[in-house]
Structures are given as structure tokens and as C-alpha cells.
Amino acid sequence: MGVALRGAGPILETRGATARFGAFTAVDGASYRLEEGETAGIIGPNGAGKSTFFNLITGLVLPAAGSIHLAGADVTRLPPHRRVKSGLVRTFQLVSVFDALPVLDNLTLAVIHADPSLASGPGFLLGSSRRGGLEEAGVAALDRVGLSAKANWLTSELSYGDKRKLEIGIALALRPRVLLLDEPFAGLSDHEIAEVLRLVKAIQGSLSMVIIEHKISHLLDMVSRLSVMHEGKIIAEGKPATVLEDPTVRRVYWGGGQGRGLVEARGTRKAEA
Amino acid sequence: MISVVAYGLTVGAILYIISIGLSLTFGTMRIVNFAHALIYTMGAYVLFTMLRVTGGNFVLAAIVGVAAAVPLAWAIERFVIRRLYGQSIDYAIIGTYAVLLIGVDATKWIWGATPLPLSDPIGKYVNVLGVDLPVYRLVVIALAVLIFAGLELFFRRTVVGKIVVAGLEDKDAVRSLGIRVDSYFSLVFILGSCLAALGGILYAPITTIHPYMGTHVLLLSFAVVLVGGLGSMRGTLVASFALGMVMAVTGRVWGPAAEAMVFAVMAVVLVLKPIEV
Ligand SMILES: Nc1ncnc2c1ncn2[C@@H]1O[C@H](COP(=O)(O)OP(=O)(O)O)[C@@H](O)[C@H]1O
Numbered sequence: 001m002g003v004a005l006r007g008a009g010p011i012l013e014t015r016g017a018t019a020r021f022g023a024f025t026a027v028d029g030a031s032y033r034l035e036e037g038e039t040a041g042i043i044g045p046n047g048a049g050k051s052t053f054f055n056l057i058t059g060l061v062l063p064a065a066g067s068i069h070l071a072g073a074d075v076t077r078l079p080p081h082r083r084v085k086s087g088l089v090r091t092f093q094l095v096s097v098f099d100a101l102p103v104l105d106n107l108t109l110a111v112i113h114a115d116p117s118l119a120s121g122p123g124f125l126l127g128s129s130r131r132g133g134l135e136e137a138g139v140a141a142l143d144r145v146g147l148s149a150k151a152n153w154l155t156s157e158l159s160y161g162d163k164r165k166l167e168i169g170i171a172l173a174l175r176p177r178v179l180l181l182d183e184p185f186a187g188l189s190d191h192e193i194a195e196v197l198r199l200v201k202a203i204q205g206s207l208s209m210v211i212i213e214h215k216i217s218h219l220l221d222m223v224s225r226l227s228v229m230h231e232g233k234i235i236a237e238g239k240p241a242t243v244l245e246d247p248t249v250r251r252v253y254w255g256g257g258q259g260r261g262l263v264e265a266r267g268t269r270k271a272e273a
Numbered sequence: 274m275i276s277v278v279a280y281g282l283t284v285g286a287i288l289y290i291i292s293i294g295l296s297l298t299f300g301t302m303r304i305v306n307f308a309h310a311l312i313y314t315m316g317a318y319v320l321f322t323m324l325r326v327t328g329g330n331f332v333l334a335a336i337v338g339v340a341a342a343v344p345l346a347w348a349i350e351r352f353v354i355r356r357l358y359g360q361s362i363d364y365a366i367i368g369t370y371a372v373l374l375i376g377v378d379a380t381k382w383i384w385g386a387t388p389l390p391l392s393d394p395i396g397k398y399v400n401v402l403g404v405d406l407p408v409y410r411l412v413v414i415a416l417a418v419l420i421f422a423g424l425e426l427f428f429r430r431t432v433v434g435k436i437v438v439a440g441l442e443d444k445d446a447v448r449s450l451g452i453r454v455d456s457y458f459s460l461v462f463i464l465g466s467c468l469a470a471l472g473g474i475l476y477a478p479i480t481t482i483h484p485y486m487g488t489h490v491l492l493l494s495f496a497v498v499l500v501g502g503l504g505s506m507r508g509t510l511v512a513s514f515a516l517g518m519v520m521a522v523t524g525r526v527w528g529p530a531a532e533a534m535v536f537a538v539m540a541v542v543l544v545l546k547p548i549e550v
């Protein structure tokens with residue numbers, strides 16, 4: 001194929017990615033492309049395989065078939081931590097921060113990776129996690145998501161919304177080129193949703209992003225492309241408005257009992273009646 | 274009374290030193306590691322041999338005994354445990370149990386099956402409230418407390434410690450920070466194994482050295498880990514000393530029931546506070 005020029009190909013691509021758990025196929029031959037700088041959305045009923053698809057991309061689940069490519073490089077067999085080093089960063093559906101650590105330490109662990117110069121010297125790992133450069137970088141990352149006042153709280157004391165902001169702060173501290181957000185608005189209050197939306201919109205364009213969401217309303221004005229997953233397959237893809245009019249998509253959502261959310265989000269209840 | 278308490282604390286100290294590694298291995302790797310008992314036994318045997326070589330220098334012999342655990346633990350982790358990651362927990366039990374059985378036979382082959390007695394390395398007594406207590410036992414208790422303090426510092430302050438604490442909570446989340454969490458877990462495994470060897474070394478002068486000493490202690494250690502909470506560092510400390518006292522007090526009343534009582538307490542705790550794995 002020759003040398004792919006930067007920006008020439010998709011920043012993220014899966015080809016026929018398949019995940020199996022025993023006899024059950026959770027993701028079934030998913031082929032997907034994300035262009036550099038794009039913000040794309042994935043929707044689909046519960047159990048459609050969306051989170052497993054992210055696990056395939058990040059390497060937490062190994063594919064039974066297919067391949068994963070990051071900036072043109074095949075990363076199918078790369079362990080998860082190496083993919084992070086290539087700029088692939090994600091958040092989890094159930095917010096994933098470290099409850100047993102102080103808030104700031106969550107960030108320091110991320111910063112270590114992002115700035116290898118902080119990690120120099122043989123005694124580094126046995127040294128305190130609160131040394132100058134490390135602590136400063138952690139506080140700066142915390143500031144970005146408006147949590148620096150709670151730096152010394154124990155993470156378990158944060159509200160769910162604050163934990164979500166912290167998780168996003170961690171993700172940003174890792175300096176992602178591709179950021180995968182798995183239902184970042186789920187379980188948040190309206191006020192918290194607005195805050196997280198603001199965070200996400202602020203970084204839009206400066207990196208490539210895929211957002212899984214259940215309530216499509218949050219995605220509509222943000223994503224340029226929407227993909228629909230159903231029973232492990234990507235069944236529709238395109239501009240949000242077009243995808244939502246797709247008869248198959250409508251049937252899936254009505255069949256899965258998820259139709260109301262979709263329709264309300266679109267404000268086209270009349271059309272359905 | 275004083276001697277019962279001192280005995281309970283000594284047993285508790287030894288139990289702590291052994292169990293902390295077992296608990297951390299379970300917490301980090303989700304593996305029930307029977308080979309822990311082998312490392313404990315090997316520590317005592319290497320001590321025995323090194324005491325001869327060094328002409329009775331206990332501290333030096335103990336250091337060699339602990340150091341000998343490093344390559345052994347490394348090999349067990351690299352060639353047995355690493356292959357069992359993500360498999361059913363039964364495989365880990367069978368795999369590490371096989372290592373223990375092979376190790377016990379190797380021990381018999383090298384050192385023989387006859388129990389080897391060791392004398393108290395300090396041999397001095399100190400009078401506490403009218404009772405003569407061996408200084409050695411007080412040293413063992415102090416060491417356990419020091420190790421606890423050291424581990425607390427390690428896990429609360431250092432970068433590695435925090436990575437491990439985070440990994441105990443959510444391995445995949447640590448991986449998602451670009452950190453190769455398994456290497457840190459291997460490190461913890463080796464550290465825990467060194468402590469197991471130290472436990473065997475410290476207990477050797479109190480009982481005798483024999484090929485099954487580890488197998489025996491391991492059951493008590495499992496009780497500690499279950500009562501203290503899998504992967505809980507402070508829980509392990511509290512459970513060790515509590516069960517040590519249970520053994521000492523029961524043993525004073527009726528010797529043969531001492532260990533049975535430990536398992537009775539464990540059963541009660543498990544009924545009241547079932548574990549989630
Ligand atoms: N580790 C796993 N082991 C077995 N089944 C799994 C595992 N992870 C996900 N699944 C199954 O795969 C299907 C898809 O799950 P998921 O990807 O979480 O769906 P979604 O995120 O779209 O709601 C579900 O039926 C789920 O039970």
C-alpha cells in the first residue's frame with residue numbers, strides 16, 4: 001500500500017472486528033472508520049455490543065476475527081497500555097476512577113504516562129507521587145475539569161457527576177488523539193450534563209472522538225456522523241438526521257422498546273403516530 | 274496471662290507477615306496461590322543451610338533466605354501463574370498446588386524428611402510484669418509492625434504503590450492509563466513471596482523446620498485472608514493478630530482446639546460477611 005501520509009487515511013479503523021464470549025457473538029464483523037478531527041456517535045439498544053466494540057478497539061477484549069488500525073498501523077495484537085501510548089484513550093460506561101486514592105492521585109497516574117520527562121531517573125517509581133512536577137501537572141489537569149478545589153478529597157467522596165468529570169480529566173491528561181466516550185452523560189443530572197457537554201464541546205475538533213450515547217438528544221448537534229448498532233452489527237450509518245429516518249433503525253428502536261427516547265429526542269412523535 | 278498475650282501476638286505477627294502476600298496476590302491477580310506455602314518452607318530451609326555456612330550468623334542467613342525467594346517467586350510467576358491469567362480460578366488452585374507438591378518433594382529430597390530443630394537466635398529473656406518472655410518473640414512482633422508501617426508508606430506514598438492500589442480496584446482502568454499493570458502485579462507477587470520466606474525464617478526457631486510446615490500454615494493464612502478481606506492490607510493486619518490471639522487463648526484452655534477455633538471464627542465471619550469475588 002505504500003506509506004500512508006498523515007491525515008490521508010482514517011485515524012481509527014476497524015475491519016470486520018468480531019468479539020465472541022463463548023458461543024455468543026457480541027460484536028459481529030464491525031467495520032468502522034473515524035476521520036481525523038471528526039466527532040462521531042454510536043447509538044443502539046442495550047446489549048447491542050457498543051461497549052464491547054470499544055473494548056475491542058482499546059484491546060481489553062481480543063477480537064475473534066477482524067483487525068483494528070490506529071493512524072494506519074495495525075494494533076490488533078497490541079496490549080491496551082501500548083494503544084494508550086499511541087493516543088487511544090477511553091472512558092467507561094460505569095465511571096471508572098480510583099475510589100481508594102485521593103482525587104489528585106488519579107490524575108498523577110495519568111500524567112506519568114503523558115509526560116515521560118517526569119518519569120525519568122531510576123528512583124522515580126519508588127519516589128513520592130507528590131513531587132513537584134508531578135503534582136503540578138496533576139493539579140493543572142484537575143483544574144481543566146474544575147475539580148482542583150477537591151484535589152485532596154478521597155475519590156469515593158465525590159458525587160457521580162464529579163467522578164465523571166474526573167474521569168474525563170484523566171482522559172484528557174493522557175493527551176488523546178482518539179477519545180472514546182462510553183455513555184458519558186448517563187446517570188448525570190441536567191446540570192451535570194450541561195457541564196460535561198461543555199467539556200466535550202471545548203475539545204471537539206482538536207482531537208477525534210467517538211461518543212456512545214443512549215439519549216440521542218445530546219449527540220444530535222455535536223456529531224457529524226451517527227452509527228447504529230444492533231445485535232453486534234452496525235446496521236446504519238450516516239448523517240444523524242438521515243440515520244434516524246431509516247426504517248430499519250426505527251424498527252429496531254421500537255422493537256427494543258427504546259423508541260420513545262429516540263422519537264422524543266427527534267421531536268417527531270407526530271410522524272410516528 | 275502475659276505469656277498467652279505474648280504468644281498470641283507472636284503467632285499474629287507471623288501470620289501477618291505470611292498472609293499479606295497471599296492477600297495481595299489474590300487482590301491483584303485474582304489467584305489463590307498455594308505455592309506461597311512452598312516459599313515459606315524454602316525460606317526456613319535456606320536459613321538452616323545458611324546458618325551452617327555462615328557459622329550461625331542468623332541475620333545474614335535470614336537475608337539470604339529472603340533473597341532466595343526472589344528467583345523462585347519470579348519463576349513461579351513467570352512460568353506457572355502467568356499462564357493461568359484469565360482462566361478459571363480452579364486452574365490456579367490446581368496449578369499452584371502442583372508446584373507446592375513438587376516443591377515439598379524436592380525439599381525432602383534435598384534436606385530429608387526429618388524435622389530440623391533450630392535454637393532461639395537471641396536466647397535472652399526479658400521480664401515483663403513478672404513473666405520471662407523471649408526477646409526473640411518481641412523482635413518478631415516489632416518486625417511485623419514495622420513491615421505493616423513500611424507497606425502502608427509504600428502503598429500510600431510511592432508511585433508504584435498507588436498504581437498497585439489502583440490496580441486492586443480496577444485492573445482495566447489502570448491499563449487504560451497506559452500503564453502495564455501486570456508488571457507491577459508481578460512485583461507485588463515477588464514482594465509478597467519474600468515476606469512469606471521471612472515468615473518461615475522467623476517462625477523456624479519457634480517450632481521446627483519440616484517439609485510440610487508451609488502446607489500447615491497456609492490453611493491458617495487462608496483463614497486470615499478470608500477474615501481480613503481479600504486484598505485488604507489493614508484487614509489482614511487486624512485479622513492476623515485477632516486470630517493469633519484466638520489461637521493463644523484457645524490453646525491455653527484446651528491445646529488441640531487452638532486451630533479448629535481459628536476456622537470456627539472464620540466460618541462465623543464468612544456467614545456474617547460473605548465475600549464477593
Ligand atoms: N465480558 C463479557 N462476557 C460475556 N458476555 C459479555 C461480556 N461483555 C459483554 N457481554 C455481553 O455482550 C453483549 C453486549 O454488551 P455491551 O457491549 O455491554 O452492550 P451495550 O454497551 O451496547 O449495551 C451483552 O449481551 C453482554 O451481556
Ligand SMILES: [Mg+2]
Nearest residue numbers: 050051052093
Ligand atoms: Mg454499554
